[in-house]
Amino acid sequence: MSKTTIKTRPWCPFCGQDVGKPHYPDARKMGEFALGSCPCGAVYASDPTGFNVGSAIVECLVHACGDDWDLAWELLPDEDYLTSRIEDYDEQTHQVVETRNLDGRIIKGILYFIRLQAHIAEVVAKQNGRSAAASSGALPAAAKKIEASPDPKRVKKKAKKALVLELVDKRDADGLVSLCFDDKKTLRMMNRFLYEPDDEKRWRIISLIGEVCSRVATRKPGMVSDFLHILFEACSDSAASSWGAVETIGTVIAGRPDIYGSFTRHLLSYIGDPSTQVHVLWALGSIAENRPDMVRNTPFYQLFGLLNSPDSDVQAHMLRLLGRLRATEAAEHIKALENNTDPVTIYENGLPIKTDIGSLAKEAMELITKKGEEKQ
Numbered sequence: 001m002s003k004t005t006i007k008t009r010p011w012c013p014f015c016g017q018d019v020g021k022p023h024y025p026d027a028r029k030m031g032e033f034a035l036g037s038c039p040c041g042a043v044y045a046s047d048p049t050g051f052n053v054g055s056a057i058v059e060c061l062v063h064a065c066g067d068d069w070d071l072a073w074e075l076l077p078d079e080d081y082l083t084s085r086i087e088d089y090d091e092q093t094h095q096v097v098e099t100r101n102l103d104g105r106i107i108k109g110i111l112y113f114i115r116l117q118a119h120i121a122e123v124v125a126k127q128n129g130r131s132a133a134a135s136s137g138a139l140p141a142a143a144k145k146i147e148a149s150p151d152p153k154r155v156k157k158k159a160k161k162a163l164v165l166e167l168v169d170k171r172d173a174d175g176l177v178s179l180c181f182d183d184k185k186t187l188r189m190m191n192r193f194l195y196e197p198d199d200e201k202r203w204r205i206i207s208l209i210g211e212v213c214s215r216v217a218t219r220k221p222g223m224v225s226d227f228l229h230i231l232f233e234a235c236s237d238s239a240a241s242s243w244g245a246v247e248t249i250g251t252v253i254a255g256r257p258d259i260y261g262s263f264t265r266h267l268l269s270y271i272g273d274p275s276t277q278v279h280v281l282w283a284l285g286s287i288a289e290n291r292p293d294m295v296r297n298t299p300f301y302q303l304f305g306l307l308n309s310p311d312s313d314v315q316a317h318m319l320r321l322l323g324r325l326r327a328t329e330a331a332e333h334i335k336a337l338e339n340n341t342d343p344v345t346i347y348e349n350g351l352p353i354k355t356d357i358g359s360l361a362k363e364a365m366e367l368i369t370k371k372g373e374e375k376q
Contacts, residue, residue: 013113013225015039015040022036053112057112057114075120084113090105115221200352202243206247242276250284304333307333312344316355338361340361
């Protein structure tokens with residue numbers, strides 16, 4: 001394939017879904033930009049030249065606020081809305097052209113994205129007579145402290161393997177977050193350390209990456225979204241090793257479901273592969289702990305048959321998942337496993353927990369029963 005033919009469809013930096021071609025309003029004004037919206041609640045504006053990003057940002061923010069200029073000017077970045085961008089965008093063909101050249105044309109366009117935080121999305125929804133869920137993709141605000149803005153006068157560090165390894169070994173999340181803001185290659189370098197034969201060490205790294213991504217996302221959500229794309233590509237590449245990739249995806253989504261929840265549905269693509277089955281179930285269970293609706297919005301019923309798997313690890317992670325989903329639909333099958341004493345190990349927050357199938361079945365039934373009592 002010629003290098004000049006490398007093209008991809010544009011995607012939303014927040015949820016990973018492909019986005020439609022932006023369109024100009026029926027009644028165009030001087031300097032107006034083509035606009036679009038993503039099902040996750042983000043909106044975007046296209047600057048085909050790449051020279052009018054400032055104006056595109058304003059147009060996009062006002063559009064996100066329902067054309068309320070007064071509200072738009074009161075909002076603060078990060079606190080009230082998140083931003084990201086897709087570069088090398090060609091508005092004519094609605095493609096991202098990595099080589100910046102298409103049929104002799106120079107491609108320098110930018111798609112600029114804005115996603116309102118839940119409290120602002122609710123205000124806009126009320127002003128427009130809609131529910132907040134319909135306006136913001138039904139993702140409530142996460143109680144996450146916004147990382148302090150890096151000192152613009154600081155001397156930026158470069159992400160070198162030795163430095164990243166040192167910070168990982170020390171579990172220095174603060175240092176890694178700071179380094180991410182200085183050099184976007186930091187997350188990619190952390191990803192390399194997932195190729196660790198020691199299970200306990202690998203799980204600690206997965207937990208650390210999740211913590212770092214959760215914090216980086218408060219200011220650089222696009223950086224974490226790009227990292228998720230890299231992880232998904234590793235999972236899909238049959239010629240590449242993807243140690244820890246599925247679990248890391250689950251950890252990142254679970255840490256910021258308000259931003260990356262729409263990635264959840266893509267995890268089911270790997271449930272048919274025996275080598276990643278347990279990892280997918282662990283990832284879905286981690287997401288379901290605080291956002292069971294995210295998993296229920298996927299065709300998760302196809303998983304119920306795995307309760308009968310001869311693999312104890314698969315059964316164990318199914319019980320963990322179904323308990324957190326309060327899956328009353330599977331209560332009878334779960335209860336039948338309460339006397340199973342097969343030992344298993346499940347990792348939580350990077351640490352191993354030794355238990356057995358019966359104990360996990362009882363825990364799942366307690367959660368399901370609690371849900372039934374709450375409904376009464």
